[in-house]
Amino acid sequence: MSKSLKYNNLLIFYSNTEDGNMSKKYGNESTVIDNQKRFFYNIGISNNNYYLKITNGDIIKEFSEPSDLDIEADAIISRSYNKFFYLAFGDCIPMVVYDKKNDIVVFAHLGWKSICLDLHKKVIIKLLDDYNSSIRNLIIYFGPAIAANSYVFSNPAQLHMPEWKSFVKKIGNSYSVDLISYIIKGLIDIGVDLKQIKESKVDTATNLDFFSHYRSVHSGYPEGRFIFGAGLQK
Secondary structure (H helix, E strand, O other): OOEEEEEEEEEEOOHHHHOOOOOHHHHHHHHHHHHHHHHHOOOOOOOOOEEEEEEEOEEEEEOOOOOOOOEEEEEEEEOEEEEEEEEEEOOOOEEEEEOOOOOOOEEEEEEEHHHHOOHHHHHHHHHHHOOOOOOOOOOEEOOOOOOOOOOOOOOOOHHHHHHHHEEEEEEEEEEEOOOHHHHHHHHHOOOOHHHHHEEOOOOOOOOOOOHHHHHHHOOOOOOOOEEEEEOOOO
């Protein structure tokens, strides 16, 4: 069942496994296109949907009418109504920031590399510095993503990064990495109140309603991706 959340002029939307795989990399192209068209039609935003081509870095762009529907960026800032931004996710963390006073939305992809580059903090700082946002007017939402108890590796990159010490936990001969807690701690450090942060609490690695790369690799489940996105709607 397709899902959407509305807060003032902010629309957040996401698919699940019932909607089908949303990535051409992991399925027949025509089937994926049909899945996407049906999903967007069902939530009422069949037009003006822009796909982010991420770099797994910290590129932040302001939306301006592009010549095509793909935008190369890890985070997009928009003040345009009825323009919607999305990605196909499979464990990484979707982040939406909404300035409820100025009606500004940021949609970001937080993979571990972008998190290590503090993209989550850079987005907030850019809003404060360049868009006249006040930190108290921000709402931050994190979509379905892999949880710490599921994100386990024998030698994660974060194990060798001092700033991650409190967020890497030894489990037997392996280590779990708590990505979301690291992000939230970083946001609190720059002045965000915990009450402003909302989480879906869905662990994609264990919840069969969502596709998961980690689950596919470690448990043999079919590979796929689900859509998550956001935009301003009037």
